[in-house]
Amino acid sequence: MNPSNSNTYSLFSLFVLLVLSSLVSGQLDYKFYDNSCPNLTKIVRNGVWSAISNDTRMAASLLRLHFHDCFVNGCDGSVLLDDTSSFTGEKNAGPNRNSVRGFEVIDTIKANVEKSCPSTVSCTDILTLAAREAVYLSAGYSYYWIVPLGRRDGTTASQSAANQQIPSPFEPLENITAKFTSKGLTMKDVVVLSGAHTIGFAQCSSFKQRLFNYNSSGQPDPTLESSLLKNLQTTCPDDNSDTNLAPLDPVTTNKFDNVYYKNLVNNSGLLQSDQALMGDSNSSAMVNYYSKYPYLFAQDFGTSMVKMGKISVLTGNDGEIRKNCHVVN
Structure with missing residues (x-):
């Protein structure tokens, strides 16, 4: 094989590896944090259990918070963001104002996850797991499902999108x-x-x-x-x-x-x-x-x-891992 063909082959191989790497990193994985944060599920479960023990309504609130996040431009943790000078967030949209709750529960879990696995687990994945744990702890093992992980956090939010995209109890x-x-x-x-x-x-x-x-x-x-x-x-x-x-x-x-x-x-x-x-x-x-x-x-x-939980998720190099669920890094 002449040098030019060899170089072409090497470049092609590198391109294939990069594409495959991109495809793998762009997918959710059931074992995503097994090595980087092995105690994640335990930390989330303990946090949700503590919250429900103090307020039984919190189980439904966490489930609803996850739903309202995913229905606005995908599951990206946007519902958790506070307003900024560059965007008006979703917390005060019509379907959420004085209604959506549980932010402090996610904050507490995130803080405990950060102690164990700094800058590793997204707020979106924590919210997704918290919704599953809320159901599990309110029902038992029959209502348990394995959650694919690897979501990253969005860097913006939209009050208008929340008003438009979240279903209303008054709609046909x-x-x-x-x-x-x-x-x-x-x-x-x-x-x-x-x-x-x-x-x-x-x-x-x-x-x-x-x-x-x-x-x-x-x-x-x-x-x-x-x-x-x-x-x-x-x-x-x-x-x-x-x-x-x-x-x-x-x-x-x-x-x-x-x-x-x-x-x-x-x-x-x-x-x-x-x-x-x-x-x-x-x-x-x-x-x-x-x-x-x-x-x-x-x-x-x-x-x-x-x-x-897979609606328009950010993975791979998209989005970020927020250190504080309320604000972009």
Whole structure:
């Protein structure tokens, strides 16, 4: 082989290696921190357990925080960023203001991770793991899934994007489904991920229109089960009660299970967007299915969470590993 051919071959080999290296580094990996931060899962689990022990609502809050992060331009930790002179963050967007919580839990976990593995684990991966642990600690081993890791943190946030991209409980099902499909998710993912409403609470403002003046009729929503309606009218009187709280699942409020779907079958869904799943033949069939088979819901919930956790992630050399989840480095 003449020298020129040899040089060409060497350059080609180097190019192939660089491409392969880029592809590997650009993917999420189930063992991403096995060597660089082997105690990561334990640290996150302990942090979430401590938070839930102090406030049972925190399990749902961490799960919702992860959802609201991923639905705004991908899972990049943007929901954690404070406002700066160059961008207005997502914390005060309509779906998040005085509603999204759990930032201090992520901060505490991040601080403990930094002590063990400095500048190694992204805030986005911590939030993703915290959401999984919140479900696991609220349900047990049947609701456990392996989380692929290696996300990096974004360097900007967008209040306007949060206002536009996060589904609202007041939107019709077709609008919500469209927002999911725009992220690469499906109608099945809509039904499955809505099952997260088996834990947590909602402010009266998010469903009170169903209690007194549904669709400007001057009457309650006729589909709402009568005993639940009476209880909710007591919790949320038609005056200054917008910030009062009601459980999304009044039957097993703090346990992650499939009772959410049983509630929908019984016309006891709290949010209009939840009960709307029974108004579509495809989604209602899935609701009935999950109401009968809790282990299949557990399996599919983990699958959909992994799918959601991969939305437009930053990997490889993109983004950064924030030292403080509130600010860009």
